[in-house]
Amino acid sequence: MAKKTRERRGSATTAGRTAPPEVRRAQLIDATIDSIAQYGLSGTTMSTVTRIAGLSQGIANFHFQSKKNMLCETLRFLAEEHHDLWKAQLADSSLSSAEKLLAIVDAHFHAKICNPRKLAVWFGFFGEPAHRDTYRELVKDIDAERWEVSVGLCRAIREQGKYESVDPDSVMRNLEALYDGFFLNILIYPDMFSGDDAKRLVRNFLARAFPEHFSPFLERS
Amino acid sequence: MAKKTRERRGSATTAGRTAPPEVRRAQLIDATIDSIAQYGLSGTTMSTVTRIAGLSQGIANFHFQSKKNMLCETLRFLAEEHHDLWKAQLADSSLSSAEKLLAIVDAHFHAKICNPRKLAVWFGFFGEPAHRDTYRELVKDIDAERWEVSVGLCRAIREQGKYESVDPDSVMRNLEALYDGFFLNILIYPDMFSGDDAKRLVRNFLARAFPEHFSPFLERS
Amino acid sequence: MAKKTRERRGSATTAGRTAPPEVRRAQLIDATIDSIAQYGLSGTTMSTVTRIAGLSQGIANFHFQSKKNMLCETLRFLAEEHHDLWKAQLADSSLSSAEKLLAIVDAHFHAKICNPRKLAVWFGFFGEPAHRDTYRELVKDIDAERWEVSVGLCRAIREQGKYESVDPDSVMRNLEALYDGFFLNILIYPDMFSGDDAKRLVRNFLARAFPEHFSPFLERS
Amino acid sequence: MAKKTRERRGSATTAGRTAPPEVRRAQLIDATIDSIAQYGLSGTTMSTVTRIAGLSQGIANFHFQSKKNMLCETLRFLAEEHHDLWKAQLADSSLSSAEKLLAIVDAHFHAKICNPRKLAVWFGFFGEPAHRDTYRELVKDIDAERWEVSVGLCRAIREQGKYESVDPDSVMRNLEALYDGFFLNILIYPDMFSGDDAKRLVRNFLARAFPEHFSPFLERS
DNA sequence: AATGAATGAGACTTCATTCAT
DNA sequence: CATGAATGAAGTCTCATTCAT
Numbered sequence: 001m002a003k004k005t006r007e008r009r010g011s012a013t014t015a016g017r018t019a020p021p022e023v024r025r026a027q028l029i030d031a032t033i034d035s036i037a038q039y040g041l042s043g044t045t046m047s048t049v050t051r052i053a054g055l056s057q058g059i060a061n062f063h064f065q066s067k068k069n070m071l072c073e074t075l076r077f078l079a080e081e082h083h084d085l086w087k088a089q090l091a092d093s094s095l096s097s098a099e100k101l102l103a104i105v106d107a108h109f110h111a112k113i114c115n116p117r118k119l120a121v122w123f124g125f126f127g128e129p130a131h132r133d134t135y136r137e138l139v140k141d142i143d144a145e146r147w148e149v150s151v152g153l154c155r156a157i158r159e160q161g162k163y164e165s166v167d168p169d170s171v172m173r174n175l176e177a178l179y180d181g182f183f184l185n186i187l188i189y190p191d192m193f194s195g196d197d198a199k200r201l202v203r204n205f206l207a208r209a210f211p212e213h214f215s216p217f218l219e220r221s
Numbered sequence: 222m223a224k225k226t227r228e229r230r231g232s233a234t235t236a237g238r239t240a241p242p243e244v245r246r247a248q249l250i251d252a253t254i255d256s257i258a259q260y261g262l263s264g265t266t267m268s269t270v271t272r273i274a275g276l277s278q279g280i281a282n283f284h285f286q287s288k289k290n291m292l293c294e295t296l297r298f299l300a301e302e303h304h305d306l307w308k309a310q311l312a313d314s315s316l317s318s319a320e321k322l323l324a325i326v327d328a329h330f331h332a333k334i335c336n337p338r339k340l341a342v343w344f345g346f347f348g349e350p351a352h353r354d355t356y357r358e359l360v361k362d363i364d365a366e367r368w369e370v371s372v373g374l375c376r377a378i379r380e381q382g383k384y385e386s387v388d389p390d391s392v393m394r395n396l397e398a399l400y401d402g403f404f405l406n407i408l409i410y411p412d413m414f415s416g417d418d419a420k421r422l423v424r425n426f427l428a429r430a431f432p433e434h435f436s437p438f439l440e441r442s
Numbered sequence: 443m444a445k446k447t448r449e450r451r452g453s454a455t456t457a458g459r460t461a462p463p464e465v466r467r468a469q470l471i472d473a474t475i476d477s478i479a480q481y482g483l484s485g486t487t488m489s490t491v492t493r494i495a496g497l498s499q500g501i502a503n504f505h506f507q508s509k510k511n512m513l514c515e516t517l518r519f520l521a522e523e524h525h526d527l528w529k530a531q532l533a534d535s536s537l538s539s540a541e542k543l544l545a546i547v548d549a550h551f552h553a554k555i556c557n558p559r560k561l562a563v564w565f566g567f568f569g570e571p572a573h574r575d576t577y578r579e580l581v582k583d584i585d586a587e588r589w590e591v592s593v594g595l596c597r598a599i600r601e602q603g604k605y606e607s608v609d610p611d612s613v614m615r616n617l618e619a620l621y622d623g624f625f626l627n628i629l630i631y632p633d634m635f636s637g638d639d640a641k642r643l644v645r646n647f648l649a650r651a652f653p654e655h656f657s658p659f660l661e662r663s
Numbered sequence: 664m665a666k667k668t669r670e671r672r673g674s675a676t677t678a679g680r681t682a683p684p685e686v687r688r689a690q691l692i693d694a695t696i697d698s699i700a701q702y703g704l705s706g707t708t709m710s711t712v713t714r715i716a717g718l719s720q721g722i723a724n725f726h727f728q729s730k731k732n733m734l735c736e737t738l739r740f741l742a743e744e745h746h747d748l749w750k751a752q753l754a755d756s757s758l759s760s761a762e763k764l765l766a767i768v769d770a771h772f773h774a775k776i777c778n779p780r781k782l783a784v785w786f787g788f789f790g791e792p793a794h795r796d797t798y799r800e801l802v803k804d805i806d807a808e809r810w811e812v813s814v815g816l817c818r819a820i821r822e823q824g825k826y827e828s829v830d831p832d833s834v835m836r837n838l839e840a841l842y843d844g845f846f847l848n849i850l851i852y853p854d855m856f857s858g859d860d861a862k863r864l865v866r867n868f869l870a871r872a873f874p875e876h877f878s879p880f881l882e883r884s
Numbered sequence: 885a886a887t888g889a890a891t892g893a894g895a896c897t898t899c900a901t902t903c904a905t
Numbered sequence: 906c907a908t909g910a911a912t913g914a915a916g917t918c919t920c921a922t923t924c925a926t
Binding site: 479480481482483484485562565566567568569570571572573574577578607609612615616618619620621622623624626627629630631643646647650651658 | 833
Binding site: 042123125178179188205 | 258260263264344345346347349350352353357386388391394395397398399400401403405406408409410425426429430437
């Protein structure tokens with residue numbers, strides 16, 4: 001019934017005895033993401049995680065002290081991975097404001113970030129009150145930073161064209177909602193909706209808000 | 222030791238010894254929604270539900286056979302409640318296409334539908350793979366119907382103005398994503414984001430897509 | 443290795459399904475005492491207790507909420523049993539003060555109270571800081587009551603003879619220490635020291651303090 | 664996450680990399696006593712002991728082979744410490760029998776022996792059947808020796824006065840019980856009962872048994 | 885001589901489900 | 906219809922012990 005054979009992953013060296021703590025932590029976090037994608041957050045147990053990691057039961061508590069903390073560290077890893085990606089995309093100072101805004105959009109729907117496996121973790125946290133508290137605490141600063149940068153870019157774009165009637169705040173709140181809405185679509189209907197679909201639709205959205213700066217993506221032409 | 226006082230709800234008559242099955246079912250579904258809002262879907266047990274309902278342990282299994290089924294029936298109730306609402310809003314045949322589209326939007330953010338208590342149930346289902354399957358199966362037809370109606374309205378509006386470059390499909394996919402994105406916002410930040418905020422932002426979105434049919438909502442002016 | 447067969451005790455009726463809570467509680471407390479006597483307090487697990495009681499694992503938590511509480515209720519049972527016994531022995535108002543004091547002594551070393559099985563519970567609680575706190579809280583009132591009664595009797599006896607140099611307080615503190623010291627002796631060397639030995643030695647102790655009221659117990663004469 | 668700071672004790676030299684085995688053993692035994700006083704015998708783990716000692720996890724097993732053995736060695740240390748003390752007190756051959764008996768009493772309630780920290784160890788062993796076996800085995804000879812010496816002194820005192828009715832055996836059994844009873848008092852109510860209180864009460868006890876040799880301790884006079 | 889990562893058995897507790905009453 | 910005692914599997918976490926380094 002239940003699979004008892006270990007799904008030991010990675011080379012024999014990575015799963016060997018007495019590995020450096022950072023290696024084990026990364027290995028366990030990766031296994032946690034897999035487990036959440038497969039069994040859900042509440043279906044994820046110390047047992048599913050360590051079995052996927054190819055390690056023994058006790059080791060997870062040894063490195064993370066508690067399950068709650070392990071889940072929290074997993075979310076933190078994803079949040080930092082996302083943050084690092086869009087910050088890196090913005091580093092090129094030769095980009096225009098419009099290009100920078102698109103870079104942030106692209107980071108959201110980058111295959112490394114936006115795949116059903118990792119989205120399952122985010123929505124696992126959204127789904128439970130206790131985890132939502134964890135989430136709020138964890139992304140507070142990161143989200144505030146992205147909001148400031150994004151709204152700043154919108155304001156800069158607004159100044160560069162005839163956009164008197166466009167409210168940058170309103171555009172950004174819509175844009176941020178689109179991120180989440182498309183994420184959910186990709187999570188629930190992975191075969192019908194992709195990150196690239198999301199990118200195209202966001203392009204169309206931006207083209208309607210700032211026609212001089214973004215061109216709509218024309219389907220099959 | 223200390224007996225937890227029952228949170229018996231409703232009048233003594235509704236909670237009496239022998240109530241008609243439909244009453245008990247409704248009572249239990251309401252308690253289930255409360256429990257999910259308070260403890261999350263995985264934190265919801267037969268015990269939390271029956272305690273909130275002010276009934277005995279065994280009764281839920283008696284009426285719903287299993288926990289899985291009880292949760293499923295709860296989701297079905299919400300899906301039908303939502304469906305009934307927007308269908309009712311569309312019933313007035315004197316409405317224009319644009320007004321009808323706005324009516325659907327309003328139904329999404331109606332206080333009866335869009336409150337943290339009920340949103341918690343939806344996102345509880347989104348958060349777990351096993352429940353996502355239930356969700357997909359349950360809303361398949363209902364969502365398809367709403368999609369057809371909505372896209373039809375978009376196409377009608379498109380015909381009524383100079384909207385050659387507007388793709389109704391694209392607009393609707395964005396609009397549906399906005400629903401979910403705003404729902405998530407309301408769930409996570411109930412004190413910072415309301416259904417009315419969502420309505421305004423959707424108005425702005427529609428005004429950019431169909432400027433001749435929708436006017437942007439101007440903040441306090 | 444480990445005995446797996448249930449040591450179901452009592453008649454089939456007492457262990458049957460759906461017994462009144464008081465019956466189950468008493469049954470579990472009795473099994474707890476047995477388990478502590480056999481495996482010690484820290485060696486007592488929900489598993490040893492329920493196995494001895496012939497019940498399933500979950501039932502102990504159902505009736506006592508937690509292991510800690512079950513242990514606490516077990517101690518309370520013993521404390522009340524002891525209290526009830528010496529109070530009953532004192533009820534006969536025709537007894538002299540000396541006879542009443544002896545009655546309290548007898549209650550301490552009564553076979554129902556002072557047997558290795560129950561002493562193991564008391565000293566199990568004495569042995570661990572966390573349990574000592576529980577003990578202190580639990581016996582506070584009961585011990586104070588016994589102290590008041592005992593010292594009162596000592597004072598009365600003192601008035602009835604030439605005992606100017608006898609300090610009732612000092613005698614009672616010694617007597618109470620003797621109780622505990624003999625209890626420990628009986629617990630550790632059950633084959634070498636009995637409750638009757640203790641009674642005799644206490645008689646000798648009292649005879650030295652109040653020679654006019656107590657006669658020493660003369661060994662084999 | 665947060666690294667618990669080690670409670671490394673002693674000077675840096677005693678805790679250095681490579682210390683002589685006897686030093687390490689003494690260091691670990693001291694830490695074991697502390698741990699038992701703080702967490703109880705069953706709450707004492709290899710981890711609590713090594714953390715208190717400021718050493719690494721594996722070291723205790725290295726020096727003591729097993730936890731059981733480490734606890735046993737700790738008890739042996741205390742038993743020998745006690746034995747050495749009363750033997751030393753008796754060494755002065757100019758003392759009378761009565762003075763020698765008092766010296767043994769004093770040794771029992773000497774601050775070095777009779778403090779809540781070390782009493783916690785003794786009663787930790789008394790509290791569990793498995794540990795009681797260890798205790799019996801360990802103190803067998805030591806207790807027999809003290810018993811012989813003590814009864815011998817009682818007999819000598821008896822010969823020196825008009826104590827025909829006094830049974831030395833009975834007195835000593837009471838006296839030994841008083842030791843344990845007062846120990847328990849000091850352990851459970853350290854703020855209400857001290858070793859000096861015990862000494863006074865024992866003096867009163869001896870004064871009643873051998874009035875010509877011991878004078879009662881008169882409270883503040 | 886010393887470290888600390890790793891193991892795995894076992895503890896307490898929770899909970900969906902069953903069933904006598 | 907309804908109650909609530911009872912079951913037993915499963916989850917999280919602890920810990921003595923082992924062992925590569």
